[in-house]
Structure formats: structure tokens, C-alpha cells
Amino acid sequence: MTQRCAVHATFILERTYPHAPARVFKAFADEQAKAKWFSGPDGFETHERQFDFRVGGQEVLVGKHGASHDNMVSAFHSVYQDIVPDQRIVYSYRMALDGVPISVSQATIEIRPEGTGAKLTLTEYGVYLDGYDDNGSREHGTGWLLDQIGASLESRTVE
Amino acid sequence: MFQALADPSRRGMIERLSHGPASVSELAAPLAMSLPAVVQHLQLLEASGLVKTQKIGRVRSCVLDATAMSQAERWIHQRRTGWERRLDRLGDYLNQTRDDDQIKGDKS
Numbered sequence: 001m002t003q004r005c006a007v008h009a010t011f012i013l014e015r016t017y018p019h020a021p022a023r024v025f026k027a028f029a030d031e032q033a034k035a036k037w038f039s040g041p042d043g044f045e046t047h048e049r050q051f052d053f054r055v056g057g058q059e060v061l062v063g064k065h066g067a068s069h070d071n072m073v074s075a076f077h078s079v080y081q082d083i084v085p086d087q088r089i090v091y092s093y094r095m096a097l098d099g100v101p102i103s104v105s106q107a108t109i110e111i112r113p114e115g116t117g118a119k120l121t122l123t124e125y126g127v128y129l130d131g132y133d134d135n136g137s138r139e140h141g142t143g144w145l146l147d148q149i150g151a152s153l154e155s156r157t158v159e
Numbered sequence: 160m161f162q163a164l165a166d167p168s169r170r171g172m173i174e175r176l177s178h179g180p181a182s183v184s185e186l187a188a189p190l191a192m193s194l195p196a197v198v199q200h201l202q203l204l205e206a207s208g209l210v211k212t213q214k215i216g217r218v219r220s221c222v223l224d225a226t227a228m229s230q231a232e233r234w235i236h237q238r239r240t241g242w243e244r245r246l247d248r249l250g251d252y253l254n255q256t257r258d259d260d261q262i263k264g265d266k267s
Contacts, residue, residue: 007208011239015246019253027249033256037248105238122242 010125021111021118025086028109029053047073055080059091072097087111103128163207168192169200176210176223183212183219 017024027033031051043066050060061076078093089109095102105126112119163169172186187197201221204210212221 013239013242013246015250017250017253023253024249027252033252037252038245103238120246122246124238124242126238 007128008125009128010123012124013122015120016114016117017120018117020116021113022086024111024118024120025089028089029083029085043067053080053083055083059093073099075099081106101129163204163209166200169204172197172200172204172221173209173223176221180220180222183221186221 027037031053034051035049038061044063045066046061046063048060048062050058052058057080059076059078059080063074065072065074075096076093077096078091080089080091082088082090087110090106092104092106094104103126105124107122107124110121110123112121168190171190175181175186175189183194183197183201186201187194190197201210201212205212209224210221211224212219214220
């Protein structure tokens with residue numbers, strides 16, 4: 001039985017990199033550079049990849065996960081909504097697992113100079129859709145989620 | 160959901176319900192507020208899908224909807240950890256390349 005629900009959530013991640021904002025931006029804007037770090041997890045087998053970095057352009061990453069993720073096929077389809085060179089990228093995206101949509105999100109990446117480096121802030125909010133079978137992990141849900149409320153803004157420095 | 164959990168009284172009600180179903184008056188007992196105020200909080204929790212209520216006779220019983228909790232948990236957790244890993248890899252990539260994107264040394 002599929003229980004229909006739509007759950008809304010937001011999270012924010014912050015990182016500081018000892019590199020100029022232009023370099024951090026380029027790692028998002030350049031296809032080859034982005035492919036070096038924005039890939040699926042270990043054991044991920046890429047089936048389809050598209051990259052069109054301009055407002056209205058699409059980025060697609062479809063592939064199969066390893067046995068640790070039940071060999072699921074995940075599909076990421078995104079559209080760039082706003083691009084300010086070296087400063088900001090806004091895109092919206094849809095995630096599907098085995099052909100079933102599981103979430104629709106909007107993500108904003110802001111890059112600001114900090115000292116000689118750059119501070120990256122990722123703010124993502126979206127709606128989780130029904131259709132993802134929960135493999136019995138529900139028992140530890142409450143405490144974990146309550147902890148997350150306090151930890152929703154995380155600051156971390158990468159040396 | 161996060162708005163529903165933003166209030167300490169509502170978090171207290173969720174914590175109470177995580178131990179098992181409770182009536183509205185049982186939920187209100189430890190809280191320093193009027194019953195109508197408790198009902199208002201409860202309505203918000205119900206609208207968020209976190210809590211279900213059912214009237215049995217004259218008593219309204221409240222129960223936590225574990226399904227909504229765990230689905231949200233999984234979604235947020237996956238998005239966050241996915242990005243944590245990617246931002247780590249971005250840092251490694253930036254450290255291993257020069258301004259012209261050439262790989263430093265023999266590292267690939």
C-alpha cells in the first residue's frame with residue numbers, strides 16, 4: 001500500500017575552502033571539473049549524463065547504485081534557474097528512484113570571499129513525495145529528527 | 160514539518176507521543192498552558208502529518224505517525240549526507256588541482 005504524503009524540509013550546509021571564489025564556482029560551472037567530484041556514491045554506474053550550464057539549461061545524472069543500495073537506479077534531473085558568475089547558482093531538481101519520483105527540490109549555492117578563500121553556503125528545500133519503501137528504519141526516527149532541528153545549520157571548515 | 164517542530168511545546172508533545180498514544184488531557188498535563196492552546200498545537204501537528212488523532216467515546220486519542228517521521232528522516236538524511244560527501248570531494252578536487260585545473264604531480 002502506498003501512503004500518500006508530502007513532507008517539506010530545509011537544510012543548510014556551509015563550508016570554507018582555501019581557494020578563491022572563482023575556482024570554487026568553476027568546479028560547478030565546468031563539466032569536466034564537476035564530473036571529478038559531483039558523481040554518484042562509490043559503486044555508482046553512470047547510465048546517462050547531460051550538462052548544460054546556463055539559465056534554463058538542464059543537468060541530468062542517471063545511474064545504478066551498488067549492492068549496498070539494492071542496485072537501485074537513481075535519476076537526477078535539474079534545471080538551472082539563476083547563475084551569477086563566481087557568486088551564485090540556483091537550480092531546481094527532481095529525484096527519482098527506480099522510476100518513481102521521490103523528491104522535488106530547489107537548491108541555492110552562494111559563494112562569498114572569506115579571507116583568501118571562499119565560503120560556500122548550500123541551502124536546499126524541497127518536498128519529499130510518497131513512493132519510497134521504508135526498509136524498517138522507522139524506529140529511531142523521532143529522536144534523530146528532533147536532533148536534526150537543532151543541527152539544521154551546520155558550519156564546517158575544510159582545510 | 161519543521162515549522163511544526165519549531166515550538167518547544169510541540170516537541171514535548173512529540174516526545175510524549177513517542178512513548179505511546181495519549182489523550183489530549185494527558186498531553187496537556189505537563190504543559191503550562193490552557194487546553195484550547197494545547198488543542199491548537201495539536202491541530203498544527205496533525206496538519207503536518209506527524210500526529211494522528213481519533214475520538215473514542217468522549218476522549219480524543221493522539222498517536223505519532225511513524226511513517227511520516229521516518230520518510231522525512233530518510234529524505235533529509237540522504238540529501239544531507241549526499242551533499243556532505245560531494246562537498247568533501249569538491250574540497251579534495253580543489254586541493255589537488257591548480258588554478259588552471261591541471262592535476263598537481265601524478266595525482267589524478
